[in-house]
Amino acid sequence: MSVTAAKGFRASGVAAGLKTTGAADVALVVNDGPSLAAAGVFTSNRVQAAPVKWSRQVLTGGQLQAVVLNSGGANACTGPQGFQNTHKTAEQVAGLLGLNAGEVAVCSTGLIGLQLPMDKLLPGVDAAAAALSADGGEAAAIAIKTTDTVHKVATAGGAGWTVGGMAKGAGMLAPGLATMLVVLTTDADVPAAELDAALRAATHTTFDRIDSDGCMSTNDTVLLLASGASGISPGQGEFAAAVQAVCADLARQLIGDAEGASKDIAIVVEGAATEADALEVARSIARNNLLMCAIHGEDPNWGRVLSAIGTTGAAFDADELDVAINGVWVCKGGAVGEDRDLVDMTGREVFITARLNAGAETVTVWTNDLTADYVHENSAYSS
Amino acid sequence: MSVTAAKGFRASGVAAGLKTTGAADVALVVNDGPSLAAAGVFTSNRVQAAPVKWSRQVLTGGQLQAVVLNSGGANACTGPQGFQNTHKTAEQVAGLLGLNAGEVAVCSTGLIGLQLPMDKLLPGVDAAAAALSADGGEAAAIAIKTTDTVHKVATAGGAGWTVGGMAKGAGMLAPGLATMLVVLTTDADVPAAELDAALRAATHTTFDRIDSDGCMSTNDTVLLLASGASGISPGQGEFAAAVQAVCADLARQLIGDAEGASKDIAIVVEGAATEADALEVARSIARNNLLMCAIHGEDPNWGRVLSAIGTTGAAFDADELDVAINGVWVCKGGAVGEDRDLVDMTGREVFITARLNAGAETVTVWTNDLTADYVHENSAYSS
Incomplete structure (x- = not known):
């Protein structure tokens, strides 16, 4: 090994x-x-x-x-x-x-x-x-x-x-x-x-x-x-x-094994016009503190996914965005989709799929949730 | 009123x-x-x-x-x-x-x-x-x-x-x-x-x-x-x-009154070549989760300031960066400066000054620390 x-x-x-x-x-x-x-x-x-x-x-x-x-x-x-x-x-x-x-x-x-x-x-x-x-x-x-x-x-x-x-x-x-x-x-x-x-x-x-x-x-x-x-x-x-x-x-x-993490999260961006667009959107989602807190709380808060996508320069129409969390399409066409209560987030792995419907490029970025343990670990690191 | x-x-x-x-x-x-x-x-x-x-x-x-x-x-x-x-x-x-x-x-x-x-x-x-x-x-x-x-x-x-x-x-x-x-x-x-x-x-x-x-x-x-x-x-x-x-x-x-905050933090970027450079650097510092945790822990961890500056496209030379925390220049010329133990971070307000030594532009961005309370508040918001 x-x-x-x-x-x-x-x-x-x-x-x-x-x-x-x-x-x-x-x-x-x-x-x-x-x-x-x-x-x-x-x-x-x-x-x-x-x-x-x-x-x-x-x-x-x-x-x-x-x-x-x-x-x-x-x-x-x-x-x-x-x-x-x-x-x-x-x-x-x-x-x-x-x-x-x-x-x-x-x-x-x-x-x-x-x-x-x-x-x-x-x-x-x-x-x-x-x-x-x-x-x-x-x-x-x-x-x-x-x-x-x-x-x-x-x-x-x-x-x-x-x-x-x-x-x-x-x-x-x-x-x-x-x-x-x-x-x-x-x-x-x-x-x-x-x-x-x-x-x-x-x-x-x-x-x-x-x-x-x-x-x-x-x-x-x-x-x-x-x-x-x-x-x-x-x-x-x-x-x-x-x-x-x-x-x-x-x-x-x-x-x-990320500091303090309780969830491993795959951000899958589909239907992007370019690979660069897909990556920009995936990183914007992965770095959204509010969303990472929501996932920690097992809350399928897809509005935070859309607000993160909206800060990017990627090609998309806000009324064409679809979002699935662990396979449930909670957002369709930029608005309310399937029942959020159907989403099971109890497992360690969470899959968030954001479909831009603007092209054929797909990327996956892995991240993790934001937890109180991360805060504790990093507020005392050098002391 | x-x-x-x-x-x-x-x-x-x-x-x-x-x-x-x-x-x-x-x-x-x-x-x-x-x-x-x-x-x-x-x-x-x-x-x-x-x-x-x-x-x-x-x-x-x-x-x-x-x-x-x-x-x-x-x-x-x-x-x-x-x-x-x-x-x-x-x-x-x-x-x-x-x-x-x-x-x-x-x-x-x-x-x-x-x-x-x-x-x-x-x-x-x-x-x-x-x-x-x-x-x-x-x-x-x-x-x-x-x-x-x-x-x-x-x-x-x-x-x-x-x-x-x-x-x-x-x-x-x-x-x-x-x-x-x-x-x-x-x-x-x-x-x-x-x-x-x-x-x-x-x-x-x-x-x-x-x-x-x-x-x-x-x-x-x-x-x-x-x-x-x-x-x-x-x-x-x-x-x-x-x-x-x-x-x-x-x-x-x-x-x-930001969610969960225990510190109000002014990021002052001085000596930038342009206002846009100064803002990019200030936002990069303000959004650095590791630094915001360190400040919560009253830890003058200036290395995290430099790592945040280093991700930007602003004009600067890494060996010319100075950083002060609450008035103590803990980093001079991109390396160890005054004794970090001199920094008093017990107050609610914290001032971080990053001097790029690349021009004359200055901006201030206000942010706050990242706390376990923020995580708790935002992992339960919609449930």
Whole structure:
């Protein structure tokens, strides 16, 4: 499972004391090759953490020998010193394992605006290097958790080759290009350009289409490393499908574990004139606090769906809008439809379908409800 | 006070049984002239309630003889029958008072997607007409409340003339052009075109710059009626300033009574290249759920301010951003600034200043924190 499901990878997760709880907080993933091909996708937030700036630069070469990750501190908005700390961390990994620091990606997650305690992090990197193993994927997935209640791993693949991955993310979860921290590995022999194409296609319809709280992170990173250790070069379509499957699985797990959530909600927009229209409408619905409170209360309050659609620039006629909640068309032609009392919202999953009747495009965005638990968790996060 | 502070107006508020609580729910405001000049500003939501469609049409003539308002039902997303009900309500007022229905505005507020109970509303209109008085402004302000805990009234003016007004609004409070329901009256003798200019200028920097929960209503309406009963025609600048003062007062009261709020928060964006940039940044900060939770918890979590700024398209350099919370510059040059422990957030008002250092434009947007009470109130609203 996780990043060591594919051959050619070792990983580890250890506790370095960055988290006051004593939980694991440093993870390391190493690609033993023979291939070092890699691709990455990063946050589109214009305020970017030091490790994002570093790793984006590293990836321009299309190769990664290792990824070092820490929870317990985002190293975002930390100025030149923060960037030096990221650089030092990569150098430490390179020195220990005989690698080139310019091929070591760094990922951080946690509170924004605090310097990482390097006196704890660097010994943690030493311990992580010592703990590397071909079974270490699970430990690595655990070490990158922040407010996640469970760790997230997934695998897919074909005959003789595998794509595996791990992810973390529970709040500030509205990826612009990727979500919090995700590392995918494969033992397929795939060149960097093809990895990049497969990764961008997959994130576009998976991580880019989850939107927990409308808040985009400064640290979002998705990396894909290929060791080629299987000796197999799958067909491009088959490989892309496996990457897509792992990304979709992890994205769904992230929403299922969103901070304070009691409902996982699929916003399905149908009949849009363009994909961009469909996405704009879906995000507007997903980010409507009033609606997300109503769903928490199991109230099929479709008026809030229409008021959210009405704030968008998408092509539609207000008198042609249909809305279904869990299969009951409570709104037809922009007005009252089937009896709202027929809607059963007792389950964890809720499906809201908004039909614009303006074209043929459909998208699905996953989100979750807004709860008092979310408020409690996020009003005490850094204190 | 309220809409009867200015001479030439009568008003009333009565209970018609639209609200199950038995509280007042129908208000009537009548302009006895001699002037009937009026102006209005309506929601920019593309899904618009029947009374918004009606009143927008009525206002094209630049005159209003009366405004009838109801709480207990928004009459939004109610199809042709909803529009007929609005029309019938205006006809009822016109018939009772000998007016032209084409000069009677209608405003509704409450749950979206339910037909108004006309068997209760029309007798309520009869009672409201019978109760009209020159002291009725307060009763009218009370009758338009929904989840408001207090009614909102304000006055301003000059020598011998007055501008008065009332407002309601507690949730779905992110006006695109106006907020929920506001009626302003003046006894100044001002032509419709000048009323319109003064009203648009005032709403642009008052109601348009409060953003409680990012959710734009289908029913937002602001009306300004001038009776000319003072016989005074103030200077254009003096009159516009009075309208601005009443709008600013009412807008601030709306934020102060926002659903579940425990903090009133001013987002001050300084040093923007354009006003549009400043507004985009201010709204992005105001709508950041994570930040609004942090402020509820009295946590000066400035990293969430920067992550919100980073999602905008405004002109700025991430390494040039400064952020102050209640006067303490916790972020300087995009990184750690003064000690966050110096920030005192125990008061009800919180000031967040974001300095973009990209120009000379400044705007202030008022919002409020996100609380468990907001979630509770809005997860049970229609049940």
